[in-house]
Amino acid sequence: MEKKEYLDLYNQMVVIRILEENAAELYQKGKIGGFLHLYIGQEAVSTGLISARKPQDRVITAYRDHGVAINSGLSANVVMAELLGKATGCSGGKGGSMHMADVNKNFWGGHAIVGAHLPLAAGLALGDLYQKKDGVTICMFGDGATNIGYFHEALNLSKVWNLPVLWVCENNQYGMGTAVERASAVSEIRQKAAGYDIPSDFVDGMNVIKVRDISKKLIAEIRAGGGPRFLEIMTYRFRGHSMGDPERYREQDEVHKWQENDPIGIYRKYLTEEKIAKESELDEIDAQAAEVVAEAVRFAESSPEPAPEELFAHIYAEEN
Amino acid sequence: MEKKEYLDLYNQMVVIRILEENAAELYQKGKIGGFLHLYIGQEAVSTGLISARKPQDRVITAYRDHGVAINSGLSANVVMAELLGKATGCSGGKGGSMHMADVNKNFWGGHAIVGAHLPLAAGLALGDLYQKKDGVTICMFGDGATNIGYFHEALNLSKVWNLPVLWVCENNQYGMGTAVERASAVSEIRQKAAGYDIPSDFVDGMNVIKVRDISKKLIAEIRAGGGPRFLEIMTYRFRGHSMGDPERYREQDEVHKWQENDPIGIYRKYLTEEKIAKESELDEIDAQAAEVVAEAVRFAESSPEPAPEELFAHIYAEEN
């Protein structure tokens, strides 16, 4: 891997981290409404995963989607503008935090009903298979989403139809306040893949390079016609489920222990120890990232609200 | 096992067979309406399974329920009357072929939406667990039902809550016209149980004694507090999915091969070879069974239609 690629991964993670921290502040100030689910602590997951895709590969995820949007190539500007509900947002201000997308970047959203996007992902993959395109659909979801029926129906169909889809479970140990073992019959989520005869793998989600490597391998297998694959990525969210989570369900010690595994810190250490980059270079990136996000906030705050007539735009593709 | 128990199992299977043959005729004559799903070929499944239960054990199944009703202790009279939609039917003529029940016999129906009764079964088991009763809920469903989300949600919950439920998949190789391997990622259905960490077993559904023995074992394990168990029973339906099935999806040779494995013939052979019963005794039972069903047809045909005011009865348990 080229040095600039290494640094690019670092940059993406830092941008996400700072963007999320800013989003939290703007939420406190009441400039962001609705639910806000932060990706802090999980940056290495989508950064490593999406860095492994080719342009023709589709990405679809749940409502914890800001980082995924950044990794998919959306600018911090359009992401922040969407959080503020502005006309310049990636969804024109109509989607908000949970519903971001840019189909031109092959990012298919941002879906807020737990597990309901897995069937959509099967369909995206069917679309490529049917049209003999060599794209792979990367579908991300949480550990909690693996207990709903949509998961079962989508995984089964993907195997029966040999669909080019990579099922990615971000196991951050909790679905809201419910620990995996309190909601799922198996706490190693990948065990569920066996019930569909789908080959599975798992990886430490705090290590961006490991995530990238395994993802590249699985995506290649799928692209070669191998059918669906399942990847469980172990991670942890450093913040509450969404803003205003009382967090009665976990000890702060546990949170702190995990925070010592900060994916950004780990990667920074790796880059310097492997002599891929100097501290000073990384500090430079941190500074640039801070500026990118600051600019995004300025952009978002100075952007116009959607015009009132937008309320009635895009209800249907055709009026008739 | 006592001789009379052996003969009772034989009698149940024969009554079901003759009842189903009569039902088919009455359907052709237009005396039975709606959908009619015959159990011919699968008699050993519910006969062996339900013979292994205790009175406190609940039984719930899908729409292919006539045999299950007989095995649960409903009389041929009330079953046949329900098929004819008469007031004397087990569901007062309101349920029909797909919706038979007798809660006093701990038979909880008769459910026509594929897989939708599995969550109900989890709830029945929860009811016993909550009330510290030692009943086990026996939930039967087809191979096709294992692909719908309800299956997934119910099995997962049963494990997480350690519910006293026996999940029984009647694998008759097809869901309507769709062969198992065309609809399910795994053709050994029991493999799905592994995804929920539920111990599973499987048995030849054409052998009533084998079905009974394994069922007794699993029910005992569950009653002892072992949590859910999964049993796959291999069987085959000799007739179409329901009346009027064009059967384009299977070769008649295949059907004939299976018909040579007639569960009644196999059991008859077993009883005589093991010197448990003489041919003559079994012929006697056949004759009695034929008479029981003939009487049931007379009973049903001579029974009254539900009174018109029944239309508005039982919409709610309380009017207010």
Add this chain to the structure above:
Amino acid sequence: MAKITMRQAISQALWEEMERDERVFIMGEEVGVWGGTYAVTKGFYDHFGEKRVRDTPIAEAVIIGAAIGAALTGLRPVAELMTINFAFSAMEHIVNEAPKLHYMFNGQMTVPMVIRTVSGGGRQLGATHSQTPDAIFAHFPGLKVVAPGTPADAKGLLKAAIRSNDPIMFIEHATLYQTRGEVPEGDYIVPIGTSKVQREGKDVTIVTYSKMLELSFLAADQLAKDGIEAEIVDLRSLRPLDMGPVIDSVKKTNRVVVAEEGWKSYGVGAEVSSRIYEEAFDYIDAPVKRVAQKEVPLPYNAQLEQLALPQVEDIIAAVKEVF
């Protein structure tokens, strides 16, 4: 023009659209090898092959969900739900995914999909399998709900639906497949969202759709014998709901009966009669009558079921009450 059955008309529309456009394909339970449980897709599997005529597992949520996903990629799936009673098992995807994506993502995504399904009672299938809950699907903006009552409309509306870029629920009726009618050959299109006067009359307006159109015709024939000329307006589409022809008719007759097969409460008649009063208050000489199903889960017993379902006599009686 050829007189063909509703089944043939629907089959023809599907066949022609699949021949015309490679992107159109069918998916659903038993649509392939079996040929469709109502034999609508008989012969399709052999002709178009398993790629375009896709048998699915019994998994309604992923049938609709995967159809949505495929539609997002530019394909034009026709997803079949064996009956509308099974649509509840795909409710999230029908009302909360398909109709929301285009709007929520600001027009970036389009969902050119048709959900073919079957409503209706009268076949002794019992409470879980006999419903006509069409109205609840029409409650959701972003979804279009179409329900033809004649073979010609079925063909024309289905072709329009398949060519539309919006998600459309296409509701057929279980006991209309044998109904015959003249159907234009070839490329016949009926625009979605247009009500139609199916019978002209000056004395009373019967607003209806789907199966109840057939019963309304029979009622109108009876009424004619008593010198009452009923005008029948067929909604054909519940969303968008084209009140134009209804209002025109009402302004002429000043008397209205709305006939639907489903339950009365929160049903189609409620919306239609409300709209009539909103748009033609001064023209209504007598309270609009709603003819609908009794408010009970449909029983299996044939006599009870028929007592629950709206009958020709109910329409006739309702018409007489508005005089």
Add this chain to the structure above:
Amino acid sequence: MAKITMRQAISQALWEEMERDERVFIMGEEVGVWGGTYAVTKGFYDHFGEKRVRDTPIAEAVIIGAAIGAALTGLRPVAELMTINFAFSAMEHIVNEAPKLHYMFNGQMTVPMVIRTVSGGGRQLGATHSQTPDAIFAHFPGLKVVAPGTPADAKGLLKAAIRSNDPIMFIEHATLYQTRGEVPEGDYIVPIGTSKVQREGKDVTIVTYSKMLELSFLAADQLAKDGIEAEIVDLRSLRPLDMGPVIDSVKKTNRVVVAEEGWKSYGVGAEVSSRIYEEAFDYIDAPVKRVAQKEVPLPYNAQLEQLALPQVEDIIAAVKEVF
């Protein structure tokens, strides 16, 4: 009487019923350790324990399905669906299982179950999470649908629901939990299926329920300043629908506005206005006006969302139009 919030009233009813009857238990997502996403069941887990306050996986179908099964065994589950937007994921069990079993099996089975859930927009949650589709659930006979607008009614209706032997959908509103009102202590029961005049007036009738009751009060205060005395009838229950107090009021005022938060088409106002014309045709001086949500999926942007939601001003404007 104590003035407490809607949240406290609902919590109190649940708590008292659980203390009173061992068979009553709660199950749903985050009802236990978290204390309920709207904090309604805060403290329940510690007091009643995990047997009676059961956290579930994210699996709406089995939440409702298992509650039905438990109810069949004689328990009295209160199953919580975090919001009504997730009820679509349990649609089969809500509309095609719970309401059918008692009837279909001829009274052998009863389903004494309460489904607690939350409707409502106005919190910038976007199209998938902001709906008020109450009407579609009220379409199904066998199910009862209750939606309180005041803390007192919430307590009294929830207690009645828990003691009822029928499946009941109990719909709370996301932005009413802070609303305060006087609530009788102890065993206070409000019979299900009774509408109530919440404000007396002689000039116009506003028929409403749930959140829109709050807005109707504000509108009435404004109108009073202009000398218009509005009578407000709160439906409280959509099925059974008690039209008595509505009709009595209409016969007095001859003018009606129906206000609901959900979409207008095929909504609550459609049924209510149709029933008003059916039962009081000769008393209506001006077309019944429906105030409802614009026919769009709700957008995230706050200004657009408020444009879509019915406002106090809309009620006032509608009232002025019926004069």
